[in-house]
Amino acid sequence: xxxxxxxxxxxxxxxxxxxxxxxxxxxxxxxxxxxxxxxxxxxxxxxxxxxxxxxxxxxxxxxxxxxxxxxxxxxxxxxxxxxxxxxxxxxxxxxxxxxxxxxxxxxxxxxxxxxxxxxxxxxxxxxxxxxxxxxxxxxxxxxxxxxxxxxxxxxxxxxxxxxxxxxxxxxxxxxxxxxxxxxxxxxxxxxxxxxxxxxxxxxxxxxxxxxxxxxxxxxxxxxxxxxxxxxxxxxxxxxxxxxxxxxxxxxxxxxxxxxxxxxxxxxxxxxxxxxxxxxxxxxxxxxxxxxxxxxxxxxxxxxxxxxxxxxxxxxxxxxxxxxxxxxxxxxxxxxxxxxxxxxxxxxxxxxxxxxxxxxxxxxxxxxxxxxxxxxxxxxxxxxxxxxxxxxxxxxxxxxxxxxxxxxxxxxxxxxxxxxxxxxxxxxxxxxxxxxxxxxxxxxxxxxxxxxxxxxxxxxxxxxxxxxxxxxxxxxxxxxxxxxxxxxxxxxxxxxxxxxxxxxxxxxxxxxxxxxxxxxxxxxxxxxxxxxxxxxxxxxxxxxxxxxxxxxxxxxxxxxxxxxxxxxxxxxxxxxxxxxxxxxxxxxxxxxxxxxxxxxxxxxxxxxxxxxxxxxxxxxxxxxxxxxxxxxxxxxxxxxxxxxxxxxxxxxxxxxxxxxxxxxxxxxxxxxxxxxxxxxxxxxxxxxxxxxxxxxxxxxxxxxxxxxxxx
Numbered sequence: 001x002x003x004x005x006x007x008x009x010x011x012x013x014x015x016x017x018x019x020x021x022x023x024x025x026x027x028x029x030x031x032x033x034x035x036x037x038x039x040x041x042x043x044x045x046x047x048x049x050x051x052x053x054x055x056x057x058x059x060x061x062x063x064x065x066x067x068x069x070x071x072x073x074x075x076x077x078x079x080x081x082x083x084x085x086x087x088x089x090x091x092x093x094x095x096x097x098x099x100x101x102x103x104x105x106x107x108x109x110x111x112x113x114x115x116x117x118x119x120x121x122x123x124x125x126x127x128x129x130x131x132x133x134x135x136x137x138x139x140x141x142x143x144x145x146x147x148x149x150x151x152x153x154x155x156x157x158x159x160x161x162x163x164x165x166x167x168x169x170x171x172x173x174x175x176x177x178x179x180x181x182x183x184x185x186x187x188x189x190x191x192x193x194x195x196x197x198x199x200x201x202x203x204x205x206x207x208x209x210x211x212x213x214x215x216x217x218x219x220x221x222x223x224x225x226x227x228x229x230x231x232x233x234x235x236x237x238x239x240x241x242x243x244x245x246x247x248x249x250x251x252x253x254x255x256x257x258x259x260x261x262x263x264x265x266x267x268x269x270x271x272x273x274x275x276x277x278x279x280x281x282x283x284x285x286x287x288x289x290x291x292x293x294x295x296x297x298x299x300x301x302x303x304x305x306x307x308x309x310x311x312x313x314x315x316x317x318x319x320x321x322x323x324x325x326x327x328x329x330x331x332x333x334x335x336x337x338x339x340x341x342x343x344x345x346x347x348x349x350x351x352x353x354x355x356x357x358x359x360x361x362x363x364x365x366x367x368x369x370x371x372x373x374x375x376x377x378x379x380x381x382x383x384x385x386x387x388x389x390x391x392x393x394x395x396x397x398x399x400x401x402x403x404x405x406x407x408x409x410x411x412x413x414x415x416x417x418x419x420x421x422x423x424x425x426x427x428x429x430x431x432x433x434x435x436x437x438x439x440x441x442x443x444x445x446x447x448x449x450x451x452x453x454x455x456x457x458x459x460x461x462x463x464x465x466x467x468x469x470x471x472x473x474x475x476x477x478x479x480x481x482x483x484x485x486x487x488x489x490x491x492x493x494x495x496x497x498x499x500x501x502x503x504x505x506x507x508x509x510x511x512x513x514x515x516x517x518x519x520x521x522x523x524x525x526x527x528x529x530x531x532x533x534x535x536x537x538x539x540x541x542x543x544x545x546x547x548x549x550x551x552x553x554x555x556x557x558x559x560x561x562x563x564x565x566x567x568x569x570x571x572x573x574x575x576x577x578x579x580x581x582x583x584x585x586x587x588x589x590x591x592x593x594x595x596x597x598x599x600x601x602x603x604x605x606x607x608x609x610x611x612x613x614x615x616x617x618x619x620x621x622x623x624x625x626x627x628x629x630x631x632x633x634x635x636x637x638x639x640x641x642x643x644x645x646x647x648x649x650x651x652x653x654x655x656x657x658x659x660x661x662x663x664x665x666x667x668x669x670x671x672x673x674x675x676x677x678x679x680x681x682x683x684x685x686x687x688x689x690x691x692x693x694x695x696x697x698x699x700x701x702x703x704x705x706x707x708x709x710x
Contacts, residue, residue, distance in 0.1 A: 159184055169527040174556030176420075176465035178472050181524050186475035188523035189443075191487025193266060194220050194513065196506075197449070197494040199228035199277070200242070201652045203506055205250045210572040211510075212261045217537050218514055219521020222264030224343065224489050227315070228498065229277040237310055239281055244649050248318070255322040264338035266388070267315050271308045271374055272296060272367070273349035276498035278307070289351045289358065295497075296349045299370040300357040309377055316342060316382060340386060343414070344374055347390030364397045368405035375410035387411045388442060391434075395426070399433050408437040414489065416444035418451075420465050422473050435480035442486050445470045447516045448509035449493025456584050456660060458504045460512045460563065461556040464525070467516040471523060488520055501659050507573025507647055508580045511566040514538060529553045540569040576643050583636055583660065590629055590664055597622045597671065604674065611689050614678045623675040630668050637661045 163184065167177045180186070194215055196208070215223075229242040232251065246254075258265055278284050279294035287307065289298045297304050319339050346367070353363040375387040391413035394402065402408065413434060417425045434441055445467045448458040470488055478485040492509055495502060518533055519525045526532040534540070535553075554565050567578060597604050603618035637657050644653040696703055 173552040173554050175525050178468045189487040191221050193222045193224045193489040195224040195491040197226050198230040201494050202230045205254050207647045209257050214537050216261045218518045224266045226268040266341045268343035270345035272346040293351050296351045343388040347392050364401050391415045402437040414442040414444050418446040431477045440483035444489040446491045447513040449503040453496050458509050458512045463512050507576035538569040538571040619675050619678045626668050626672045633665050
């Protein structure tokens with residue numbers, strides 16, 4: 001028993017020595033602290049300053065005393081450990097590989113002898129190390145200003161690195177990169193308006209009210225509402241309202257709901273061009289600039305100004321009633337809206353200065369005098385309202401013409417460009433001209449209805465790039481104006497004009513709207529999904545984990561209309577968006593099928609049809625899928641009716657189906673009828689086939705008889 005204990009102690013002798021040395025050091029350290037804390041404090045009539053200085057000197061002396069004691073203790077421990085190591089080395093040289101002590105047999109380990117650890121990695125503490133640490137601390141305290149300057153440089157460097165990483169992440173996500181736009185870039189525009197184009201396809205008020213909290217949550221400050229024939233005109237103007245126009249109570253309810261969400265309202269009433277919804281009607285056609293075109297009103301006729309004043313009065317009065325500043329007979333709502341500006345349109349006046357009276361004046365003079373007259377009427381009747389117009393008719397005018405008309409004292413232009421190259425349309429010289437004429441201005445981008453008259457799904461990436469580039473332009477050009485640029489309006493057109501078919505529906509454009517709006521409201525596109533409000537507001541269940549998948553949470557591509565992210569969201573109208581994507585893919589599939597069977601095949605071409613000459617086996621093979629595709633489109637038409645009914649009335653639903661689905665069904669039915677005609681023939685003529693004389697005449701080709709006569 002005792003021999004085993006001695007063997008254990010002998011093998012662990014260094015460990016025991018280290019433990020004993022540690023206990024001794026801890027005891028000495030405790031004793032030094034007790035001496036310091038129990039030292040008597042001097043007393044006497046010292047001032048607070050002297051007492052503080054004395055206390056600091058005492059603390060400094062105590063610190064040096066403690067350091068001196070520690071240094072002596074460490075030196076003593078080092079000497080003891082070195083002596084023990086020398087004894088061990090000497091004993092190892094004397095002992096043989098195998099030794100015996102009584103009945104106990106000692107075996108040396110067979111593994112190779114380890115080299116002694118370097119001093120920096122051993123347990124030995126050197127006095128020089130403490131001295132170096134003290135000297136480094138003095139250098140830190142003495143060079144604090146230099147360190148602060150270096151820290152500032154590091155912050156600047158990290159900002160550049162953050163911008164580089166930010167742009168790299170944008171490229172991975174497919175989001176356009178614009179120089180100067182990022183987390184450390186310029187501030188967001190003060191006003192962010194969302195354009196609601198209601199002409200000819202009015203969403204239900206219940207659906208529009210669901211959008212308001214989403215718009216507010218993503219940073220919208222107001223609405224730009226273009227009513228056209230959806231406004232409930234009354235009296236002599238009642239024919240201007242469509243049969244499915246909003247009721248006055250519905251409109252009041254919506255405007256008050258917008259006020260509850262803190263959104264301002266800017267109504268838009270066209271007063272020069274885009275007057276088709278008025279001038280197309282019997283009783284108003286005499287006010288056209290040209291009899292054959294209802295596009296623009298004639299500014300030279302006195303009845304034109306009287307009509308426009310009545311239209312503006314009805315629209316403004318209804319909004320002022322909701323604001324609470326209308327006449328005494330008006331009802332005051334519970335939540336007044338912010339109504340500070342009215343937009344009077346005046347864009348794309350295509351037929352101007354062409355009637356006999358207008359030809360006697362310059363086009364610029366006609367336009368400016370008409371705009372100033374309307375603005376003067378509004379300012380005289382409602383001096384609290386500002387007047388806004390589209391800017392495109394001003395771009396070709398000179399600085400002297402604009403200044404001479406004093407239009408800058410009456411209106412504020414809204415500069416609109418929907419392409420990516422904004423400076424291609426609005427050059428720096430034009431910005432300078434605008435700044436010299438107008439104290440302030442607005443800008444306008446697009447989230448749908450700008451890249452195709454009859455698109456089904458908006459190209460999200462193109463619209464996002466347009467909005468990001470507007471942020472850079474606003475930051476650069478806003479300083480030119482005395483009062484700056486007021487803000488940005490995100491337009492979403494429903495039709496290109498009154499006679500055009502539908503553009504992308506509003507529910508289908510919501511992903512594009514929300515992505516662009518959140519970017520404009522923040523001043524840049526946030527690549528961090530936790531910082532970007534899109535996932536929360538659109539109620540997306542997608543949980544990004546780039547560490548596992550290696551893919552970004554949002555992926556946009558130039559040739560794609562959407563990102564897979566929006567397929568897992570449940571915002572109002574999300575079912576319509578997903579349906580539009582499926583319909584787009586199905587129509588593209590059928591379009592390729594029709595092209596291949598009609599234009600690229602050798603048995604269903606126009607030549608085969610004209611001559612009724614084809615192979616029955618090939619015709620049956622080419623038209624085998626046609627009945628199935630017709631049934632699929634009919635099913636999708638019924639689905640469209642069911643989904644769109646939650647957003648639109650029956651007229652808009654029917655128009656959508658007739659515009660997008662019925663033409664393809666009709667094309668498939670024509671192909672099927674052509675195939676049935678070709679299959680009815682049982683005998684065919686010998687070649688060459690008879691010449692089609694009418695075709696030769698239509699193309700101006702000479703017949704054989706004409707060639708012989710020549």
